[in-house]
Amino acid sequence: MVLILTPGFLIFEMTVVRPALIEIYKPGIAKQCLHIFLCMFCFINVTGNMMMSIYFDGNLKDKKLKPTEGGDYCELCKTHRPPKAWHCKRCNVCILRRDHHCFFFSRCIGLYNRRYYLLYLAYIHITMIYSTYYNYYFVSSKFKDHGFFLAVLRILNPLLRFFIPEPMSTKDLYVMLFLFNVGLIAWSAILFRFHMKNTLRGVTAHEYRDPAKNHWRENLVSVFGRRWYLAIIWPFVDSPS
Numbered sequence: 666m667v668l669i670l671t672p673g674f675l676i677f678e679m680t681v682v683r684p685a686l687i688e689i690y691k692p693g694i695a696k697q698c699l700h701i702f703l704c705m706f707c708f709i710n711v712t713g714n715m716m717m718s719i720y721f722d723g724n725l726k727d728k729k730l731k732p733t734e735g736g737d738y739c740e741l742c743k744t745h746r747p748p749k750a751w752h753c754k755r756c757n758v759c760i761l762r763r764d765h766h767c768f769f770f771s772r773c774i775g776l777y778n779r780r781y782y783l784l785y786l787a788y789i790h791i792t793m794i795y796s797t798y799y800n801y802y803f804v805s806s807k808f809k810d811h812g813f814f815l816a817v818l819r820i821l822n823p824l825l826r827f828f829i830p831e832p833m834s835t836k837d838l839y840v841m842l843f844l845f846n847v848g849l850i851a852w853s854a855i856l857f858r859f860h861m862k863n864t865l866r867g868v869t870a871h872e873y874r875d876p877a878k879n880h881w882r883e884n885l886v887s888v889f890g891r892r893w894y895l896a897i898i899w900p901f902v903d904s905p906s
């Protein structure tokens with residue numbers, strides 16, 4: 666679902682919302698180029714970080730590791746594992762420095778993909794704020810007077826359809842998408858705040874009640890790598906920690 670929705674959402678913004686707003690507001694070529702650049706930048710960072718989160722989960726499948734100090738042995742994976750590697754029942758494999766199992770990606774978040782996961786949440790948040798702003802102008806241009814407000818009420822409370830009868834149309838789909846935008850702003854903010862706080866404190870989602878470990882700067886580099894300044898703007902850059 667996330668694999669289709671995330672790029673699909675941005676493609677909708679670029680192919681439906683952008684041309685419609687150009688038609689209404691007629692911006693100059695410089696402004697149009699700036700928005701194409703910003704759209705592409707968001708698109709690459711959202712989809713790139715999403716794909717990397719899915720492909721690099723740090724699993725120990727078919728890896729025959731040697732015993733390490735403080736580590737143990739996983740009977741299910743038949744391998745030794747270092748400290749902080751845990752077996753995920755859903756993925757059915759051990760994950761290095763396992764943080765949590767992400768329901769939306771259907772993957773575990775661990776040592777190698779925590780950076781991508783956090784950046785995915787950050788970029789989804791930025792992209793949703795950016796698109797909500799323009800979607801508001803796009804959707805409200807489809808309605809007259811209080812039509813937009815009433816359409817929002819009708820979708821939030823379907824019982825109101827008895828009092829404000831109007832057949833469903835494409836306009837309602839646009840309103841639903843707008844509300845989805847707003848919901849994603851809140852969803853990404855809550856998740857990002859929780860996981861970023863844990864990252865800065867040097868703990869995983871399981872240890873969020875534990876006291877902070879190391880300095881926050883050290884914790885940040887251990888997740889985003891030494892080239893963190895490039896990692897935050899380009900998902901495909903190599904940034905070893």
Ligand SMILES: [Zn+2]
Nearest residue numbers: 739742752759
């Ligand atoms: Zn295991």
Ligand SMILES: [Zn+2]
Nearest residue numbers: 753756766773
């Ligand atoms: Zn998992």
